[in-house]
């Protein structure tokens with residue numbers, strides 16, 4: 001069967017995903033029919049909205065392997081969840097300690113939150129990663145002190161897809177009595193995240209990375225005894241146990257719940273299809289061009305199934321993107337692309353500034369077809385060849401390579 005190719009081809013699913021039409025249908029009902037305030041206790045509109053929110057809470061809990069729906073708090077996205085988890089825990093535990101352990105390739109929503117806490121006196125250890133972007137549980141163990149109150153480690157990286165040893169670190173933290181926060185924005189819907197198996201205390205969730213709407217997310221807070229205490233970021237009407245007050249975004253929450261239910265049902269099938277498309281993309285690039293390098297883990301099991309990050313020697317990533325209007329891709333992380341700095345993630349895994357600037361992030365998604373991938377390979381290979389043909393640097397590199405082969 002030949003599939004039609006849309007143009008531009010959207011290959012930026014690590015930045016955001018389109019909303020699944022089934023999710024839109026659920027949300028539309030909440031906008032137009034069940035538009036009550038979930039806190040209104042005096043009429044059916046409010047009861048229906050509350051019921052819909054509680055269903056979404058169960059759907060999200062089920063996706064992350066949590067037994068109890070009440071462990072899920074709704075927020076505006078993973079950025080807010082990271083802020084609430086990290087600032088909330090550190091401030092609540094100020095009398096017990098003042099030290100946090102994290103690693104250098106976390107998303108800015110974690111790193112900048114920790115920078116803000118450092119200004120309040122918190123001490124932070126930033127662990128280095130290896131050439132594939134991974135930390136070892138042993139590094140975390142070594143960094144813990146009797147003042148450590150929190151470890152924050154992402155499930156999978158948004159630029160290079162590296163999956164961290166979350167379960168190992170979770171067990172270590174539990175043994176040592178330290179809270180463990182995990183940013184799972186990229187992992188949910190791609191990997192089998194399970195908060196109980198992985199001993200995760202706080203898990204950040206984003207709807208728009210898994211075919212849900214933008215501007216909504218959740219924070220899982222493990223049911224521990226004594227309960228995990230968090231200082232709220234906002235104060236107000238007492239919603240979400242006072243931890244996230246404000247009128248609930250019912251359509252968004254319902255959208256997140258529906259997206260979670262679809263992700264749970266599709267799970268392994270979706271991930272296997274994504275990995276197949278990603279591998280097809282890489283082998284097409286690798287066989288069409290020389291002097292390319294895949295960034296991140298080599299082993300398929302060590303990386304997100306939907307993510308590919310490639311450096312093209314002697315090419316400037318921004319120019320490459322500009323010369324391919326047929327493709328929607330990212331250079332480095334879309335979240336930081338407002339800055340002209342080379343990606344801190346690529347630099348942390350040992351790339352030079354030059355090579356980091358020559359990199360693209362390609363993210364496949366649910367609607368991506370094999371024809372899309374084949375068309376993208378053709379466009380990419382042609383664009384790289386065209387730019388290299390104009391590059392004096394490339395002339396020298398290719399002559400050197402030819403001499404080495406001779």
Ligand SMILES: Cc1ncc(COP(=O)(O)O)c(C=O)c1O
Pocket residue numbers: 014015076077078079080107109154156157158183184185186205206207208215216217335
């Ligand atoms: C790993 C990671 N954490 C957090 C975020 C921020 O999520 P949100 O857009 O829901 O605030 C992102 C989005 O790019 C991400 O990739």
